[in-house]
Amino acid sequence: MTNTDGIGARLRDLMVAAQAGDRTAYSSVLSEIAPIVRRLVRRRFGFLSGEDIEDALQEVLLSVHNARATYDGARPFLPWLMALAHNRSVDAVRRIARRSGREVAVAEYPETFDPADTNPEDDTYGDPEALRAAVAELPKGQRVAIEMLKFREMSLKEAAGASGMSIAALKVAAHRATKALRVALTGRDDRGN
Amino acid sequence: METDALIQKLTDDARPVRPLARPWLRALLWLAISAPPVFLVVWWHGLQGKAGMAATADLRMTIEWLAILATAITAAIAAFSSSVPGASRRWLWVPLVPLAIWLLTVGQGCVEDYQAMGAAAFALRPDSECYVPTVLAGIIPIAAILTMLRRGAPLVPRTTLALAGLAVAAVVNLAMLLFHVGDISFMVLIWHVGVVAVFAGLAGWAGPRLLAWRNAPLAA
Numbered sequence: 001m002t003n004t005d006g007i008g009a010r011l012r013d014l015m016v017a018a019q020a021g022d023r024t025a026y027s028s029v030l031s032e033i034a035p036i037v038r039r040l041v042r043r044r045f046g047f048l049s050g051e052d053i054e055d056a057l058q059e060v061l062l063s064v065h066n067a068r069a070t071y072d073g074a075r076p077f078l079p080w081l082m083a084l085a086h087n088r089s090v091d092a093v094r095r096i097a098r099r100s101g102r103e104v105a106v107a108e109y110p111e112t113f114d115p116a117d118t119n120p121e122d123d124t125y126g127d128p129e130a131l132r133a134a135v136a137e138l139p140k141g142q143r144v145a146i147e148m149l150k151f152r153e154m155s156l157k158e159a160a161g162a163s164g165m166s167i168a169a170l171k172v173a174a175h176r177a178t179k180a181l182r183v184a185l186t187g188r189d190d191r192g193n
Numbered sequence: 194m195e196t197d198a199l200i201q202k203l204t205d206d207a208r209p210v211r212p213l214a215r216p217w218l219r220a221l222l223w224l225a226i227s228a229p230p231v232f233l234v235v236w237w238h239g240l241q242g243k244a245g246m247a248a249t250a251d252l253r254m255t256i257e258w259l260a261i262l263a264t265a266i267t268a269a270i271a272a273f274s275s276s277v278p279g280a281s282r283r284w285l286w287v288p289l290v291p292l293a294i295w296l297l298t299v300g301q302g303c304v305e306d307y308q309a310m311g312a313a314a315f316a317l318r319p320d321s322e323c324y325v326p327t328v329l330a331g332i333i334p335i336a337a338i339l340t341m342l343r344r345g346a347p348l349v350p351r352t353t354l355a356l357a358g359l360a361v362a363a364v365v366n367l368a369m370l371l372f373h374v375g376d377i378s379f380m381v382l383i384w385h386v387g388v389v390a391v392f393a394g395l396a397g398w399a400g401p402r403l404l405a406w407r408n409a410p411l412a413a
Binding site: 018019020021023026027030031034054057058061062063065066067068069070071072073075076079080081082083084087088091 | 194196199200201203204205206207208209210211212213215276277278279280344345346348406407
């Protein structure tokens with residue numbers, strides 16, 4: 001008996017047990033066929049990256065899972081597996097090729113704005129204590145709006161439900177609170193005065 | 194997802210499965226399910242009035258009838274076989290033999306009709322009374338073969354469904370012919386053989402839609 005015959009016979013027995021519901025046998029089948037299929041995909045589609053080979057392998061494993069009822073224990077296992085693996089790996093590679101065609105590989109995404117404008121030196125988080133104190137000084141409606149919309153990042157709808165204020169009132173209160181905080185923290189309004 | 198994690202997931206999902214029977218057994222099962230309703234529908238629609246059961250004694254008709262039956266069985270076996278990974282692909286060509294015999298017998302009928310009737314042998318008229326029973330008769334065989342094929346692996350879905358379409362159309366034809374032997378062969382050629390070809394072609398075209406793999410691609 002050759003080595004391949006031995007592996008085939010062993011996998012056949014395991015697969016028959018797996019079909020009967022033996023999960024340990026099934027786990028062994030999948031674990032043992034994974035390197036076989038990986039080699040097959042690598043040999044046939046040498047141009048694929050390691051990630052794409054794993055992608056194709058996983059597609060084959062899923063198909064083995066879904067088609068396991070088509071295996072007839074009276075027949076050899078490896079031809080069954082190879083037919084399935086050839087068929088599904090071709091489909092997987094087609095899909096990978098289509099996906100690659102829609103993607104453009106870039107080392108670094110281009111910046112859309114001048115870095116000097118988008119990274120001002122004075123753009124710091126500021127003083128959290130001063131912010132907290134300034135928020136505490138706001139009228140109640142503005143304070144609630146700022147806390148819910150900015151600090152707790154609630155949506156307008158959620159904040160309206162929680163505060164009992166209308167969405168329009170929340171928007172106005174948040175806008176006014178932002179202006180008041182800017183003046184309180186920087187001494188300037190949004191026009192720079 | 195890591196491959197090891199997928200293996201674990203598939204193992205957790207693994208329930209016992211009943212291995213599919215051999216393709217020829219499944220083909221016979223399909224025929225046993227399909228043939229009685231087909232014959233019942235055709236008979237129910239009163240086409241037995243034209244009956245030519247006795248005419249099956251005619252040798253050419255008998256050969257034609259047997260060729261259609263063989264086409265149905267071999268096409269069904271080939272369809273089931275094509276959805277089993279690793280099964281011999283030689284089966285896919287076998288239905289061509291009875292199909293060729295069927296076409297030859299119809300062709301011979303056309304020649305005989307021409308010799309007996311002249312140009313009238315090629316008169317073509319719409320056979321509207323056949324439409325409803327044909328469609329009704331096809332419902333159960335189509336549903337049965339689709340349900341059975343979906344348990345297999347859709348390796349070559351176009352071929353599989355074209356063969357299934359051929360099998361269904363042949364069974365329906367078998368029943369129609371049994372009650373319709375009075376027709377001239379040219380009518381049979383156009384309406385029966387033509388419909389078989391169109392139906393098998395349409396089925397093949399719809400193959401990838403009706404017999405898709407149910408596992409969604411992982412990295413779609």
